[in-house]
Amino acid sequence: MSSRLEMHHYETIVAVSDTGSVTAAAGRLHVSQSAVSHRLAEAERRLGGRLFERRPSRGMQPTPAALALCQAAHRAMPDLGRAERDFMRSVGGTTATVRIGVGSYDCYHWLAPFAAAANERLEGLLLELVVIGDAPAQRLADGTADLVLAPGPAQGTNEALHVFTDELVLVTHPGHRLASRSWIGPEALAEEDYFTYNRQPSPGFEYERFLRPSGVSPRTITVLEQTGAIAEMIAADFGVSILSRWAMSPWMDTGRLTAVRCGRSGLELEWSALMRAETDDDAPERQVANAIVAWLGDPKHS
Known part of the structure; x- marks a missing residue:
């Protein structure tokens, strides 16, 4: 089955999970807060459920249903980045x-x-x-x-x-x-x-x-x-x-x-x-x- 989410969705999920904040995630990704909110909303619409919930003492945290998805994104993003750099090294x-x-x-x-x-x-x-x-x-x-x-x-x-x-x-x-x-x-x-x-x-x-x-x-x-x-x-x-x-x-x-x-x-x-x-x-x-x-x-x- 093809993935319902695109790379920028996963980048946003990782950034929000790491920082616990839409504002901080926007700063890391160099995009506006509204762009981060839009990406999350689109990802949730495509997947059919909520990805994050706000907790008073810890900020934005993955929902129980989204935890495995966030963990997989954390593992995959660095691997993909390294693979891209290896490819660019081999052709340039x-x-x-x-x-x-x-x-x-x-x-x-x-x-x-x-x-x-x-x-x-x-x-x-x-x-x-x-x-x-x-x-x-x-x-x-x-x-x-x-x-x-x-x-x-x-x-x-x-x-x-x-x-x-x-x-x-x-x-x-x-x-x-x-x-x-x-x-x-x-x-x-x-x-x-x-x-x-x-x-x-x-x-x-x-x-x-x-x-x-x-x-x-x-x-x-x-x-x-x-x-x-x-x-x-x-x-x-x-x-x-x-x-x-x-x-x-x-x-x-x-x-x-x-x-x-x-x-x-x-x-x-x-x-x-x-x-x-x-x-x-x-x-x-x-x-x-x-x-x-x-x-x-x-x-x-x-």
């Missing part, structure tokens, strides 16, 4: 496609210079950028990404190659009252409007290491899931945040943002190239990871 000049994501930060200012510099070393490898948000371990596990450049402690059982040492800094408008300080303590944020990109604090970042031990909380906290949007709001003097100095360097280099050290000794932030633990020594993603380490590990580029 590209030997492999490596999907790269950046954890936590939507910062890609390094990618084009890196690709140009590493072109000969990575001959035959196609670099494909994927958006992964704040869950690099999950995106590696489900096959969304092959390699993740990620800040902070490594998550899960993935292999981590150290790339460079960065710093978490208070990011402000150049005219902000704190911008001229050489460093700040947590108490300086008590009267500030604060932006963050994640709803739950990540281990090893500013909340755990700087704010929570002091018991200080900013006056207001606003969640914006895109760090680029946070940078623009701070550049317009709507608030402050604690972010990666390197990730914010495009705004700082143009004078739109200012960085202030957090604490006298600062907050170091390690960046790593994450791969699945079973990655072979000669795998394409390891070749790219080694090239990233060599490129960004050079102080001129980090």
Whole structure:
């Protein structure tokens, strides 16, 4: 019997199942929320039953009848993706496609210079950028990404190659009252409007290491899931945040943002190239990871 659903239906089912949200699934698939809702409705119409139900504490979850279908889609999608890449390698000049994501930060200012510099070393490898948000371990596990450049402690059982040492800094408008300080303590944020990109604090970042031990909380906290949007709001003097100095360097280099050290000794932030633990020594993603380490590990580029 021929399948009643098409590839885009299964992609949508996997995205909603993974994220528990139509909004988050739309972001992963780079389509509108209405497109995701339309695909789900069409899939349910073709199959004759509901695929998901909304649970207050867990978001969109597969119905009991749809659970096996969701699990099969999870297994099949990565296999199909690999089969497509194998086919393209066999008929074209590209030997492999490596999907790269950046954890936590939507910062890609390094990618084009890196690709140009590493072109000969990575001959035959196609670099494909994927958006992964704040869950690099999950995106590696489900096959969304092959390699993740990620800040902070490594998550899960993935292999981590150290790339460079960065710093978490208070990011402000150049005219902000704190911008001229050489460093700040947590108490300086008590009267500030604060932006963050994640709803739950990540281990090893500013909340755990700087704010929570002091018991200080900013006056207001606003969640914006895109760090680029946070940078623009701070550049317009709507608030402050604690972010990666390197990730914010495009705004700082143009004078739109200012960085202030957090604490006298600062907050170091390690960046790593994450791969699945079973990655072979000669795998394409390891070749790219080694090239990233060599490129960004050079102080001129980090």
